[in-house]
Amino acid sequence: MFCVASTEIGAIMNITKGGLVLFSANSNSSCTELSRRIAERLGVELGKVQVYQEPNRETRVQIQESVRGKDVFIIQTVSKDVNTTIMELLIMVYACKTSCAKSIIGVIPYFPYSKQCKMRKRGSIVSKLLASMMCKAGLTHLITMDLHQKEIQGFFNIPVDNLRASPFLLQYIQEEIPDYRNAVIVAKSPASAKRAQSFAERLRLGIAVIHGEAQDAESDLVDGRHSPPTAKSVTTIHPSLEIPMLIPKEKPPITVVGDVGGRIAIIVDDIIDDVDSFLAAAETLKERGAYKIFVMATHGLLSSDAPRLIEESAIDEVVVTNTIPHEIQKLQCPKIKTVDISMILSEAIRRIHNGESMSYLFRNIGLDD
Numbered sequence: 514m515f516c517v518a519s520t521e522i523g524a525i526m527n528i529t530k531g532g533l534v535l536f537s538a539n540s541n542s543s544c545t546e547l548s549r550r551i552a553e554r555l556g557v558e559l560g561k562v563q564v565y566q567e568p569n570r571e572t573r574v575q576i577q578e579s580v581r582g583k584d585v586f587i588i589q590t591v592s593k594d595v596n597t598t599i600m601e602l603l604i605m606v607y608a609c610k611t612s613c614a615k616s617i618i619g620v621i622p623y624f625p626y627s628k629q630c631k632m633r634k635r636g637s638i639v640s641k642l643l644a645s646m647m648c649k650a651g652l653t654h655l656i657t658m659d660l661h662q663k664e665i666q667g668f669f670n671i672p673v674d675n676l677r678a679s680p681f682l683l684q685y686i687q688e689e690i691p692d693y694r695n696a697v698i699v700a701k702s703p704a705s706a707k708r709a710q711s712f713a714e715r716l717r718l719g720i721a722v723i724h725g726e727a728q729d730a731e732s733d734l735v736d737g738r739h740s741p742p743t744a745k746s747v748t749t750i751h752p753s754l755e756i757p758m759l760i761p762k763e764k765p766p767i768t769v770v771g772d773v774g775g776r777i778a779i780i781v782d783d784i785i786d787d788v789d790s791f792l793a794a795a796e797t798l799k800e801r802g803a804y805k806i807f808v809m810a811t812h813g814l815l816s817s818d819a820p821r822l823i824e825e826s827a828i829d830e831v832v833v834t835n836t837i838p839h840e841i842q843k844l845q846c847p848k849i850k851t852v853d854i855s856m857i858l859s860e861a862i863r864r865i866h867n868g869e870s871m872s873y874l875f876r877n878i879g880l881d882d
Contacts, residue, residue, distance in 0.1 A: 515685050515832075515852045532615070533557060533866045534580050538589040538605045539598065540564040540572075544838050547622070548588040550855035555863060560585075564601050572597060574604045580614040584866050588620040588858075591837055593816075595625050599643065603650045610651030618654040618865060619647065620858060622836035623812045627661035628784075630668075644668035656861050658836055658854065659783050659811040674861060674871055677878060678811040678834050681852045683715055685832055686779065689850075690807065696777035697721050697803075701794040705782050711882050712781050721771025721778070723794050726764045767797055774802030779809060785833060786814035788822050795827040805829050813839050813849070820846035 537548035552559045561577035589602045609617045629639035658676045666673040697719045700709035713720040778798045795806045806828050813833030824846045834854045843849045
């Protein structure tokens, strides 16, 4: 596992005042590795707590030490059973609240349901619901990392520190990718262009953006059977409501804006879960002449067959942080590498507990980062 060394942070990491309690809220032992790393860096022991599932699948939490008048930090990493993970966190937060904890700070490196942060048709904004549940349970502060949309912070009525993993990923590029100066940062869609631009500007590299989608000549779309009627003009009026109809979108054939020929292509994003879009981007980049392809993301969910698909693909290496445990996926696919971000989480905990400014952890981060 790649770790970032920092003398400035490391020298002060163990200086914490009394009254700090650190809990791991996860009943899955494979998900507690990050909690152990954070506790080790802070020089404290993990608090005594039992989290387990009853035979009827109800979650039970038993705190086995006093938290009265203390700052309680609850670390929760998301397992494959997302809903159980959420219930474990909520029940532990409420248990600390009813046990008279002074403050209850959630350390949730990957915020679950973060992709469901916008209203779509008759759906719901689930991340808003989850934020309300956490606040109602008794959470007084949240530490997270690289929210899928920064606006999610506005769903909370408590302070939220949205830390960034990009300094660790940037250092990995500089130290672990030979000849990275011959690389180009790639956004696999226009939606991730801002993130790619941020990486490119910091590394003084070029940028490329993939736009459009593959066109299948044999598809049913060609004969128009599933296509909406063609709009005659922009000013077409709905007969009853007299509202101009919006022309349906149509993506152009896939194109790459930028030169990747003879270069190392580094695709950057915040989450890698369903890998189909990454595989398609890698194939396109190979066709355009890229000789090596890296994928870098903060959160490596790597669901279902992702490890096997990555192993069989044109991607040379996938680099993710340990916000989510993925040791099993690494055994299935040697191309997956991990960057440790426990250092910045530990420092955030130390600063909040000691009442120090958090601005040091957000140096050189702009509004678009």
